[in-house]
Each structure stands twice: as C-alpha cells, then as structure tokens.
Amino acid sequence: MRLHTSLVFEPSTQISALQRHVDRLKQNPEVAALLILACDANGYTPANLDPLLHACTKPVLGGIFPQVLHEGRAWSEGVVVVGLSRAPVFVALKNLSQHSGFEETLDHSFNLSTLPAPHTLLVFVDGLSAHISSLVEGLFNTFGLEFNYLGGGCGSLSLQPKPCVITPAGLLQDGALLVLLDYPSSIGVAHGWVSISKPFKVTSAQGNTIHSLDWRPAFEVYQEILKMHGDQHITPDNFFSIAKAYPFGITRLDAEMVVRDPLTTRDQHIVCAGEVPTGTFVRVLHGNQHTLLQAAQRAHAVARQSWAETQSHPHELQFVVDCISRALFLEQNFCQELAAIHTSGPMLGALTIGEIANSGQDYLEFYNKTAVVGFF
Template identity: 80%
Template structure:
C-alpha cells in the first residue's frame, strides 16, 4: 500500500479553505489519516483551528512552519494537505521544556516491538522548545538505528514561541509529535558550511543559550571572529541578518559538524536554535552559494543511494526538510537549491527551524542550516 493516496496545495490562508479539503479527505474511504504542512503567515491559532481538528474523525497530524514546499517551490502562505493511506501510530509529547530525560516516557508511550513494521519516524517539534537535543538523544537511545528519522522544528520567523504542532487534540506549543510509519525511506543530510575559526570551548551554557566561550562572554568572542573574517560589523540590533551567514559548528568525532543557528544576543549571551552543551567545542562557520548548492546535491545523492540500496522500485514521494535560514542566506539562489534536490515525481516539505534526520547509519541529530532529502 502506498504512503499517501493524494495531496493538495491550497494557497489560501483562510481556515475555511483548509476545512474544505479536510471535509473532502474525511469523506474519501481510501484516506485513513491526514497530514498538514501549513505556513505561519496563515495565522492559524488554537481559537480558529482547534474546533476543526477536534471534529475530524480521522487523525490530523502535522505542523506550522515559516514556509512550506510544494513541487519545487517555497511558499510563505498556504497549506499542503496529504491523505495518508494508513493511519499511523503517533505519540504526542507535551511540556518538553520541563523535561530532561525522555527514555522512560518513550518506553512507556511506544514499544517498537509492538509495531515491528515501523521503518520511518517523522518528528515535528516546536522549534523554540528547550531540551530538543535531549529528546533527540532519547529517541536514539530508545529506537537506535532500527529506523530512519525525518522531521524538523515548527514555528515562526518572528522568533516568538507560539502553538505550532498540529495534533488531533489541537494546536500545541512546547510539544513534539512522533509519527511512526510502516514505509521504507531513503534519507540524505548535508549542510555545506566550512570553519573560519579555531575551536572554542563552550565554558558556560544553559539549554540553547551560550554564555561564554573560552571563559569570555560569548558575544564578545563572536564579534571578534566576524571582524577578523572581514564580515559586516555585528551588533545586537542587526544580529540575525548578519549571523545567518556565520553559524556555529559543534565538533563531532568522525562526522560532519552539527550546525547551530545563532538567533539573538542579550547580556553578551547568544541564543541558538537547538542546545549547545557546556564542554562542547564549537567553531564559527561560513559558506557561500557554491558550497551550499554542492551540499544540497550531496544530500540528494545520499538519499538516492540509500533508497535504491533497499528498494528495487522508484520512489513515490519526495519529502524535503530544509532550513529556513538557508533560504534567507541564499535568497534568489534558493530556487537553484530546490532545483538540485527536486527529483521527478511528487515533492512536498517544509522550511524549518532546525532539522531532524539520520540515514539509518549515523547518530541522530537536531541540525540547523542543513538540508534533508527523503524518498518514500
């Protein structure tokens, strides 16, 4: 049985337009569940969306993102609605910022041995929740390399936390949605950012906020590095527009660095999209159009290879999770990135605040400024 029966892109931001498609899928006997990828600019809120979600008899799952992808284009308004051929097992995790360890909760919520056909785990998480990295570590410790993982951070480019995870019980904040699929997938991950600094030890950090690097205020060190590299002077007022070209990279043994997107600075601290542990070593990274497009090509090739190593048939659907800050950095050249990763056949996805993936072979991570290509 295929993963999906059909999907539709609706350019309207109106909840009434979404309702029309939900009603249609509700009446379709071949649809068992519904996946939604929506844009933040639609203005969906618990007040206007929850009544609709709670009246659906079929589970409605998904997220709200800065932009969504449909057939090789990025959209800042609208919604993609997908009819799933089978109703997946799903788990909702609430109050992520108040938890530190997730293994016990995951063991209690879902036992993989009870669903041995599960092959892929879709993960949608509030991109501004604390402890996302702890959740990812908990997922890996619980399910290991038995699954492929694919997903990303929901939320708004306003950087203001708000309800953004779509579940049958309503629109949630500070939450994660785990969707267990009994479908194979091929996944590729790459970023294309190169180091422009020496490694610095994170000598103090809390969650996703770096306090000090090499025992000095984090923003002071970051300013010096950008000045040395010849970049635009960075201040608290212009922080995000400048910092989008200079992410941090967390060093990993025998693996590509994990990228962390600097979002804002306050009190000489730097807040990132995703946790940065005290004691880690980080470098400041930089990239250009050429290196990022090369990485997109690499991710696509990795996904193709992974798919055809396990499957003898063409893929039916391409699912893309790409970082919204890559789009902001590449600007007009982002269309070329989408062209590089768009194979033939249906394509959908989202521009996210952090990306979640592994290829079934490597350690699971919460990435930033990274492109993830998935084939189903």
C-alpha cells in the same frame, strides 16, 4: 499499499479553505489520517484551528512552519494537505522545556513488537523549545536505529513562541509530535558550511543559550571573530541579518559538524536553535552559494543511492526538510537549491527552524542550516 491517496497544495490562508480539504478527505474511505504542513503567515491559532482538529473523525497531524514546500517550490502562505492511506501510530509530547530526560516517556510510546517493519519516524517539534537535542538524544537512546528519522522545528520566523505543532487534540506550543509510519525510506543530510575559526570551548551554557566561550562572554568572542572575517560589525540590532551567514559548528567524530543557528543575543549571551552543551567545542562557520548548493546535491545523491541499494521499486514521494535560514542566506538563488533537491515525482516538505534526521545508519541529530532529503 501507497503511502498517500491525495496530496494537494492550497494557496489560501483561510481556515475555510483548509476545512474543505479536510471534509473531503475524511469522507474518503481510503484515507486513514491527514498530514498537514502549514505556513505561519496563514495565522492559524488554537482559536480558529482547534475546532477543525477536534471535529475531524480521522487523526490530523503536522506542523506550522515559516514556509512549506510543494513540487519544487517554496511557499510563504498556504498549506500542504496529504491523505495518508494507513493510520500511523503517533505520540504528542508536551512541555519539552520542562524536561531534562525523555527515555522513560519514550520507552512507553510505541510497542515495536506489534508493528511491522520497516518504520520511519516523523518528528515535528516546536523549534524554539529549549530541550530539542535532549529529545533527539532520548529518541536514539530508546529506539536506536530501529527507524529512519525525519522532521524539523515548527514555528515562526519572528522567533516569537506560539502554538505550532498540530495534533488531533489541538495546537501545541513547546511540544513535539512523533508519527511512526510503517513505510521504508532513505535519508540524505548535508550542509556545506566550513570553519573560519579555531575551536572554542563552551565554558557556560544553559539549554540553547551560550553564556561564555573560553571563559569570555559569548557575544564578545563572536563579535571579534566576525570583525576579523570580512570586517563584519555585528550588534544586537543587526544580529540576525548577519548571524545567518555565521553559524556555530559542533565537532562530531567521523561526521560533518552539526550546525547551530544563532538566533539572537541577550546580555552578551547567544541564543541558538537547539542546545549547545557546556564542555563541547564549537567553531564559527561560513559558507557561500557554491558550497551550500553542492551540499544540497550531495544530500539528494545520498538519499537516492540509499534507496537504490535497499529498494527494488521507484520511490513514491520525496519529503524535504530544509532550513529557513538557508533560504534567507541564498535569497533569490534558493530556487537553485530546490532544483538540485527535486528531480522527479511528487514532493512536499517544509522550511524549518532546525532539522531532525539520521545520516546514513550511524547518527541521529538536531541540525541547523542543513538540507535533509527523504525518499519514501
């Protein structure tokens, strides 16, 4: 059975335009659920979107992102609407920032003995929640490599917290949505950022906020590194415009460093997209157009090769999760990254605040500034 029966991009930001697609698809007997990827600029809120979600007789699942992807193009307004041919099993989690462990909750989420293999778990999470990495760790501790995982952080480029995870019960803030599809997939992950500093020990951190590096204020250390590299003068006022080119890298054994995107600074602290645990070692990274485009090509090649090795039929759909900060960094050259990722067939996806994926068969991480390519 096909994964989807309908895939459309609606350029209008109006709820009424989305309503027309939802009404059409819920009347289609071949559609069992709806997947929606919407742009933050649409202005969807609980007040205008929740009535639509509550009234739909089929589950509506997805998220609101800085931009969405459709057929090799990035859109800052509009919505991608997909009619899924089989109803997925899904779980919505609330108040992520109030949790420190997720294993017990996740252990009761899915009854794997009743579900046919193979599985792919889509994970949509509020990208500004404080415990995303803890959720990802809980997923791996609970389910291991039972699934392929693919997803990312919902939210706004304004970095203002707001409801952004779409569930049948309504829009969620500080929440997550786990959508289990019984379809095969292949995943490729790469980022292309390289180290420009020695390793620094994170001597104090809480959640996604780094307080100190090598027992010194984190922002002070970060300023010194950027001053030595390219004579960059970073301040609280110009922080995001410069920091987008200088992420942190957390060292992982036998794998690419996991990138953490610095979002803002407060009181000499640095707030990142995703946790940076106390006691880990980080480096400051930098990249250029060439290294990032090479990484996107590598992610696509890995996903394509994995599909060819495990499946005897062509893939039906490409699902891409790419970091919004890669688009901001590459600017007008980001179209080249999309061209490297999208080669043939239907494509959808989102530019996210952090990416969730397993690389090959060994790792599950919450990434930043990373390109993730999935074949279904």
